[in-house]
Amino acid sequence: MDAKSEVILRHDHWQGRILLVNPPQDQLFQSLQNVGATQISVWTWNFADHSFFNNHLESTFDVQPKADDYDQIIIFIPKAKALLDYILAQCIRLLGIGKSIYLVGEKKAGIERSAKQLQSFGKTIKLDSARHCQLWQLVIDKLPTEKASHLETWIKRYPISINDETLQICALPGVFSQDHLDVGTAQLLPYLKHVKSGSVLDFGCGAGIISAVLAKQDSSRKMTAVDIDAFALCSTELTFAENQLSEQLTTLAITDIQDISDQFDVVVSNPPFHQGIKTNYQASENLCKFAKQRLRPQGELWIVANRFLNYPSLIEAQFAQCVQKADSRGFKVLYAQS
Known part of the structure; x- marks a missing residue:
């Protein structure tokens, strides 16, 4: 008990x-x-x-x-x-x-x-x-x-700019980086222009920043945003609605990447590692271990993670290679292809 x-x-x-x-x-x-x-x-x-x-x-x-x-x-x-x-x-x-x-x-x-x-x-x-x-x-x-x-009263809104585009982010209380762009996601955003088209899984979607940028860059992309948290899923839906992108979005509540049965062209994530006040790496480590099973042939994995986390070795064990695209401000941008 x-x-x-x-x-x-x-x-x-x-x-x-x-x-x-x-x-x-x-x-x-x-x-x-x-x-x-x-x-x-x-x-x-x-x-x-x-x-x-x-x-x-x-x-x-x-x-x-x-x-x-x-x-x-x-x-x-x-x-x-x-x-x-x-x-x-x-x-x-x-x-x-x-x-x-x-x-x-x-x-x-x-x-x-x-x-x-x-x-x-x-x-x-x-x-x-x-x-x-x-x-x-x-x-x-x-x-x-x-x-x-009223839920509307509690929404925090802030703009982000990427590649001459401005998006309005909507986030509810308790959602990661509710009132500002977090450092890790900021390191990943410049690399999103290199992400291939097709169907994209955003694992641990938070307020939907990564998903919304990818959807805005390519209107043919179909985004599936997943999270364990109802406030995150709702925030992502609000962000997409605010930027007239809702037709490209599907949201799904999950506990782990193994809950997902579909396959995608891209898996992208700023993976979470906190549950409440406790640190919990299991979900993000499972992402590294099982992402390849969720990817179609020639599919891409893009992750931004704290420098101290041992994700490259976990990714290499599954993909045979892990490319470090950036190492800045305590975060690494990692890439692998199936």
Whole structure:
């Protein structure tokens, strides 16, 4: 059992219809049912978590929770402060005045800082501090504004320019580099003009920067943007719509490149290596190991990655060669052909 769930189970006042927001993959839901909860639902934007919970109970994989009559909501804090603000706006309006939201998280993940974000909406109480975690309660006495409940309010927009073209990027809270072009992607962008035409898989699409540039450069390209995160997939869709490119885009929620069955002419990625506050290289290492299986003959792999990561050797093991196109500002641009 996750430590955060253990802290929740130290208390016995859980009852009625409970929504778990961003919970870890464990058996907390079963334990809550044993102590008085009549119905447990989950809202998550992590597709791996959704796949786990969907086998046991009602799970919503989306950027918004399912509207329902909940008695209590328990939020496991996300990494991004702005994302928690958005989640609170959604959840507080679902519950209404007088009901309680509970916030749980690890101390090293910033639970004390996160708890301060509750204070605008009512009285906050620290219920527990154990297992290197804290549990807080908010008794709601003030609702967020109606505007705060609209997704559009939370979109950050910024322009990027490449090859005399300007694109408007749209990104939601919690999405990597929500309000600026990240260094790694910036190193890759000049090389996208060399990418062959055809069908392209953007692995770990984020806000859709790489996909949108490739689509803008060649209107015949068909882009498949994949990510584990619902906010990233939605951001990519918003970016394509903002730049009138939507007809070229397909989005797909995945946990790993092995979830994909189609083949492509190009696989391109600024691969992620964080899940929440933890570093996790498995998905990006699997990309290097299995990308060749997702490529048609003469297909191309383009990756930008931190210099310290050992991706070249993983790529060479599959493709027999890995060409380093650039090494700048701590990032390498890598290329291989099937």
